[in-house]
Amino acid sequence: MVVYGVALLAICMLTGVMAGDLLGTVLGIDANVGGVGIAMIMLVLLVDRLKQKNKLKEKSQEGLSFWSAMYIPIVVAMSAQQNVAGALEGGPMAILAGVLAVTASFALVPVLSNIGKGKPESFLNENKMDKAN
């Protein structure tokens, strides 16, 4: 059933958020420490396990893919309720942060591509096999 997938997602999120809150309390700060990230890792591991055991039916997966597909629309709704009018004077800072982050990331592409260039990565071998077939 579709709701099984949705429930799995909901349980992962609640557990992750709880773990994040707990971590915050333990560390003595008023923040949710990585809750969403923890929930994502949980979901990846659980889905992997369930698929291997063939316990995650097509219908249940639909419940997960629906919410995954709602991601961008929800981000649009999130953007539409921010205090943009109040933030406008910070605009140049936002643009500068974005531009510099992209520039630095572009510059790092050749640097990191050169690391371990000699040894072929597994994904490349697999791809060659695909082509051979």
Next chain:
Amino acid sequence: MQDTIFAMFEDNSLVTAFAVVGITMYFSYFLSDKLTKGRLHGSAIAIILGLVLAYIGGVSTGGENGIADLQMFSGIGLMGGAMLRDLAIVATAFGASIEEIKKAGFTGILSLFMGIFVSFIIGVIVAFSFGYTDAASLTTIGGGAATYIVGPVVGGAVGASSEVIALSIAAGLVKSILVMIGTPFVAKYIGLDNPRSALVYGGLMGTTSGVAGGLAATDPKLVPYGAMTATFYTGLGCLLCPSILYFAVRAIIG
């Protein structure tokens, strides 16, 4: 008559939000297709329109919740609120698989961590130089420099203000758009012409829409390699930024 329609929208606010956002998305993808030939991804245009709506809402009501301050659009607040936002973000992990991580290998994982650290640090430095000195704001803007989704997630987790969250979305959006448009122009200078560099590029940039759009315009054959690493970026950012990176910022500024 008009009042009855508005009242109907108010009574069904969340459903109204679905309709409004759906129409916005349709319009955005239409613009992306017709005006930019798909080069600027529809999702980026939709988020820009979202921010424009928030501005209009803010100016017309004087409130702090953008378009959601208008009664008939209050459902936008629920749809884009922290609860459903986090649910949808967690759901995106459904597309990722452990096999993919293994395939990406050491270089892919290194590029993911480097990508998040570098963007985050730049975001924090820029925010600091513009006069932000509290750890919550600095971390949120740093997260926004990673992606437009990490920023709000961090902002919600550490309790940043709505203005700062809006700025973090804007920073991520600038990054996403630049990656989409700029990639084909810089591709040959950064050696982006083989699967290995595409994998590294995906991990460093991290914005999935930007990476997919940028690689498609450069060489469509490279898209799956970039996507392989980029898929994990937001998740890793949501894990690292509100935790160790937040602590690091707190430790440094005291």
